[in-house]
Amino acid sequence: MSGDPSNVPVLVAGAGPVGMTTALALHARGVETAILEAEPADRDRSGSRAIYVHGSTLRTLERLHSGLGTNLVDEGLVWPTRRTLYRGKEVFNRTYDSPGGSGDIPHFTSVPQVVTEQYMLEALADIGVDIHWETEVSSVASSPDGVHVETADGREWETDYLVGADGGGSTVRKEIGSNFEGDQSENAFIIADIEDEGIDDDHPDLERLFHYDAPEADGRNVLLVPFTGGWRLDIQCIEGDDPEELSSTERMREFVRDIMGEEYADSLQWVSTYHFLQVMADSFVDEDRRVLLAGEAAHLLAPFGARGMNSGIADADEAASAIAVALNARTEAVARDEVELFAARREKAAEYNLDAAGQALEYLQGKDPVTILRKEAAAELADYFEVAGEWLDDAPYGPHGAPPIVSTGNY
Template identity: 65%
Template structure:
């Protein structure tokens, strides 16, 4: 499609300059496809909080493949914690320390750093690649046809492209414009999440720690995870809790001092409360097979197992591959089939991730007598049977394994 006087010519428009949108743009550029990003926020946007801190090894490989040096940069800047530990009502039931937790490959199994760092390095990669980000450009309307897509932003600019990747987050305008809707559930309990700056004079041991029914915080579950420069403290509220009260400065400072140590009392840098959504869009593409949803525009998961940003980046890479093949084809049925294949694959992956995160959420929140009995028995057996303690350690993060990589996999 051509350009008009207020927009510019591009084979693909990506809406959203978060990790998913920036990955889509980098992946398209790496495949030789002209791409432009439209971002609603201003260039000096503030992105508070550590947010998605855990980057899977597969994600690092995807980023390195699409922007050589990016995966390595994130790995170098993040940390790999060697120890995982779990306690049951104050009693340690599992601990394991790995001599080489990152593995022996070129990239580690994972890295942990604030999402804003990840985004900054992605923006640098986009700049180096010459991919333009148009800031202050919130999308207002999306019109697709058999031939392509027309996008109008709130300031009246119009853009035309062959394809659109909608990566504009949970409140996605693109999703709404193509008539897709979220379907799913919300978590019963709220959670309070705090970022805590590390004490450089007396840093804690690098370990991921999970507390079942932490005895000094009135029996709430608590997760402690290190990332470069600090700690994530994740507290599961009881159904009777007022999460806003727990997030109050004095209360959260006391909770942090109790769980991390007194020296961290005044090191809280950010606090937020959530009820996690477990939802997926009822379709990931439009009727004309020209718009592809990715990341939080397509799905929202509870954070257990770090499936949010990592699955969004996988969406973005798959979308770029599908669009590239579609653009190279002169046959409409082939072009449509590539986009439909993307939707089938990523919808299936999203369903897997939703179920996996849901299993972890139900395990943590569920009041089933069977689940409660299993946890009590495993804690009692952990002194004599390591696998019982390992089960307690694993369960809060959902099942092992990865989403299906083809629509034919069962």
């Protein structure tokens, strides 16, 4: 990138998937940009994290940078089988002849987030967008004319627009006075990566498995999902659990052995525990309409339905679109309207996604007596009515619909 690096039309805070998508989307619209990232270039990116990339997200990435979406498809897996068990009994099993659908972009791909990020980094290098590593945003001051940013290394930056994609602890969000509102899950969850170098599209057991009250996990809910290089194992803690004790290496090896088999007992690669937050910022833009929030800086969602990164990438694309129009607007009123429209659309989308993920979370936490009875009745009826088993299979992921807005993506 040429010119003064501290004075570009748009700055992006954060070099995660959302921040990098924002930069790609701005470049695709002819807007010069740079990224400010707090961490070093060799930052730790352990853990598979956001493994499920929706087809609409893949199409967005392919539209922004030719080859990016299809590269992720080539790297990822499309598992053909959905299977659900209830207390040791199979209640649903369906295998699709063409699980990804037709065309170059499938309905989804299952790939570690670090792979997604690596391809994004390569795309940014291809088009010459600078990432300023170890450049943490420390203060933000907006005005009707632009944004003044200071970073922890003492540098000052002037820009017309700033996109805050700096994660759940976003400095940008705090600096513009926007606050998170919401709550967190009652139950803790343990998430682990299990290495399997032999896994590929031809693996004989390539399936997404959900097990209610799994005996192998002492009655806890278990989710097992394949991705390139291994398996994601999610275990839902129950009342009285100590997540730290259960996530110890010794205890997790026992879980892996009991759930997946002795051959995987020594394949544990990464483990973490979470209470999932369900929160969104009370405003996605500042009062001067010069700072826009995207991704986890704007909302944190429980992972059911894989709405987090996918909705963040939709935020990024729409933020870039609004900024590109605003920069070329001949009146301040039009520029403000474009940014306000971004906020209105993405806040509506976030509300929908929070509600959808919240429905799944409430269902999984299992406190409601009516929901408990429905699960038990569906499990009893599953042998006779496939729709009962399919309901048990679908419910942990929330509604399948998209936010009530017109969008090029689903989330």
